[in-house]
Amino acid sequence: MAGAATASVDSDSSSPIVTARDVTKVYKRGSEPGLIGRIVGRSEPPAVHAVDSVSLEIAPGEIVGLAGSSGSGKSTLLHLLSGLEQPTAGTVSFRETDLAALSARERTRHRLENIGIVFQRFHLLDSLSARANVALPLVELGVPKRERRKRATELLERIGLGDRITHRPGELSGGEQQRVAIARALITDPALVIADEPTGELDTATGQKILEEFKQVAENRTIVLASHDQETLEICDRVIRLRDGAITTRQTQEVNR
Amino acid sequence: MTLLASAGIGVLETGQQGFDAADRDLWVTSGETRITSAGGGGFENTLYNSRNLSAEMNAHEGVRHAFPLAFDTVYVSTNRSAEFHTFVATGVPQGGPVVQMTEGKGIQGDPHYANGTYEGEMTREVVIDKETAETLNVSIGETVNIGGSLAAARENQFTIVGISPTFERMLGTPTVTMPLSELHQVTGTTQTEPATFITITVEDGASVSTVQQDLEQSYPEYEIRTNQEQLSAVLQEQVLLLAAAGALVLLAIGSGIALTISLLSLVIHQQRQTFAALTAQGISRSLLVSTVIGQGLIIGFVGGGIGILLTLPAVSVFNRLAEAVVGFEGLLQTAPWIYGSGLGIAVIVGTIAAATAGWRISRTPPLELFN
Incomplete structure (x- = not known):
């Protein structure tokens, strides 16, 4: 895949793609008390530690799973690793660049060039064809139209949707829509792919098939995948289990690649 | 919208056509x-x-x-x-x-x-x-x-x-x-x-105006008016009729704008999580807003076009219904500017509504839209 993106996968490099050091994310439930609230003795809203002192390193080409029940902090940690959220404490670095040092605009550009995101719900634009949905990030990168169409078509063909490129999302099955979403996440040739419950909206058989295709088409990219489904996590090299925002176990699985 | 406006115009035009149909040049009243x-x-x-x-x-x-x-x-x-x-x-x-x-x-x-x-x-x-x-x-x-x-x-x-x-x-x-x-x-x-x-x-x-002036000089105690002046004189005393007809036209324009804004806002609101996903993936505000505006333009043109196409048969049906029920012929009357206004409101208001909604969504942090 010809890369317009500035970052590319470097499987040989030993330096981690993403590093989190003592990362904590605290949310407050409710608003801070105002002047009158303080006078009448309204207390501070309770704090929730969504992610609590998490440290991890993810090497190039690794597939890392984040496991845990609902509310364990999987999605928040994914958001922190991708730069969608800023940690309350600690640092998240992408190839030794502290994401907190980047402006909002720079973080947006960083995600465009280096990170692909696959959501549980496919989040495709209904008014655009499958190919146009996939090509949309390339518009942002300034890739010429002909090149965009060529690359999106090739990627959709690789993921088995060669005969669906002009179909709109409403004309595609759930599995096909998720394939389109995966292709959109990979079209910029990102070094890191984040997937949050990528099979959550699919039946088991379709989910397994999609995961295999995802792994295949992602080639040797680094993938961080959050799921509470054990079968989904089986494609991972290692699984980090979270509970109440903290890491409980780090389990390295037999590499199944 | 075009139907409501047609009703308002129909009320006003019927009076005008009534005077025109009489085929008179001047009207003398006391x-x-x-x-x-x-x-x-x-x-x-x-x-x-x-x-x-x-x-x-x-x-x-x-x-x-x-x-x-x-x-x-x-x-x-x-x-x-x-x-x-x-x-x-x-x-x-x-x-x-x-x-x-x-x-x-x-x-x-x-x-x-x-x-x-x-x-x-x-x-x-x-x-x-x-x-x-x-x-x-x-x-x-x-x-x-x-x-x-x-x-x-x-x-x-x-x-x-x-x-x-x-x-x-x-x-x-x-x-x-x-x-x-x-x-x-x-x-x-x-x-x-x-x-x-x-x-x-x-x-x-x-010359109608010359005859009118001559008669006005000869008969100063009478009002001598042309068709248009006579219609205006009648209508000026029918404030309720004028207000109703005007209200229909205004209602048509107002409801057209409100419906367009509502529709576009709904369409864009339904896609807010998709826009949040695109923002998360690094799509800029400008591209996001452009995409939303593009949608607004397409919806405006398609919706406006369908509305115009449906107006002609709908006016015909409503006029037949009105004639059968209340006896008025041609109660709804269309005019090119009604079609133009309908399409204009659909496209312009639709685009503005889409741009505003897109801008608001683009300003919202993507994670707020996911929650």
């Missing part, structure tokens, strides 16, 4: 022209001695014809029923305004007038419109009783000789049309010979 509070809504007749006055005006330079025209409220019943209905009766003199006939024959002169003696024989013929015929369940050849009072109506029988929509269209209400002298006779006004208007047709090649 004082205000207003709707009476009595009966079926005839005009109040304040132009007295109309026969002599119209004869004087007929002799004026540049005038080809000058005829009095009277509208009055009368009671009408059929032979089959003792029930009386009120209608507006139109009195036309010999050679009066052209009455378009759809069935039967028209009014055949005004012999009863007999040079002001009212000793001539009454024709006892009347022309009615389609709605009057349906209301009374009568047809050509049948007789009806007509009079300015119940007693007069019981004594005066008229034979229906034709069906004409002319005055129903002009007044927007069911009418019976008869010779002017016979209207004066059955309403007991032969002494004063009141008319609602004297209508004037100018000679070919004569």
Whole structure:
């Protein structure tokens, strides 16, 4: 895949793609008390530690799973690793660049060039064809139209949707829509792919098939995948289990690649 | 929106067409022209001695014809029923305004007038419109009783000789049309010979405005107006009608804007998580807003186009319905600017609404939209 993106996968490099050091994310439930609230003795809203002192390193080409029940902090940690959220404490670095040092605009550009995101719900634009949905990030990168169409078509063909490129999302099955979403996440040739419950909206058989295709088409990219489904996590090299925002176990699985 | 606006325009245009259909150049009135509070809504007749006055005006330079025209409220019943209905009766003199006939024959002169003696024989013929015929369940050849009072109506029988929509269209209400002298006779006004208007047709090649100015100088106590001025004079006194018609047009535009904004806001709101996902993937605000504007433009053009295409058959259906239910023909009237406004509102307001919604979504942190 010809890369317009500035970052590319470097499987040989030993330096981690993403590093989190003592990362904590605290949310407050409710608003801070105002002047009158303080006078009448309204207390501070309770704090929730969504992610609590998490440290991890993810090497190039690794597939890392984040496991845990609902509310364990999987999605928040994914958001922190991708730069969608800023940690309350600690640092998240992408190839030794502290994401907190980047402006909002720079973080947006960083995600465009280096990170692909696959959501549980496919989040495709209904008014655009499958190919146009996939090509949309390339518009942002300034890739010429002909090149965009060529690359999106090739990627959709690789993921088995060669005969669906002009179909709109409403004309595609759930599995096909998720394939389109995966292709959109990979079209910029990102070094890191984040997937949050990528099979959550699919039946088991379709989910397994999609995961295999995802792994295949992602080639040797680094993938961080959050799921509470054990079968989904089986494609991972290692699984980090979270509970109440903290890491409980780090389990390295037999590499199944 | 186009249908509502058509209704508003229809109300205004019907009046204009009514005056145009009369094929007169000038309208002479005495004082205000207003709707009476009595009966079926005839005009109040304040132009007295109309026969002599119209004869004087007929002799004026540049005038080809000058005829009095009277509208009055009368009671009408059929032979089959003792029930009386009120209608507006139109009195036309010999050679009066052209009455378009759809069935039967028209009014055949005004012999009863007999040079002001009212000793001539009454024709006892009347022309009615389609709605009057349906209301009374009568047809050509049948007789009806007509009079300015119940007693007069019981004594005066008229034979229906034709069906004409002319005055129903002009007044927007069911009418019976008869010779002017016979209207004066059955309403007991032969002494004063009141008319609602004297209508004037100018000679070919004569200037309407010049004749108007000459007549105004000769008859300063009367109002002499062109078709458009006469319509305006009538409508100025019908504030409620004007307000209703104007409100319909404004309502149409307002509801069109509100519906467009609502639709676009809904469409974009439904996609807010998709836009959040695109923002998360690094799509910039400008591309996001451009995408949303593109959607707004497409929806505006498609929606506006469909609306315009549906307006023509819908107007036809509504007009037939209105004619069947209330008797008005052409209640909804379209105009190019209505179509243009409909499409313009759909596209421009749709695009602005989409741009605003897109801008708001682009300003919202993506994770807030996911929650």
